[in-house]
Amino acid sequence: MKLLCTVIFFPVILIGMVVGGLMYIAFPLLIIGGIIALVTLRS
Secondary structure: OHHHHHHHHHHHHHHHHHHOOOHHHHHHHHHHHHHHHHHHHHO
């Protein structure tokens, strides 16, 4: 379930924010999500 949310829902939300003009919110979320993904993959 966690993998499903990460792979499907997170990118859909980010794409929706970019389309809606909220790029200044989407980019920090993308960076934070990338850091969290790296940390969880290593542990």
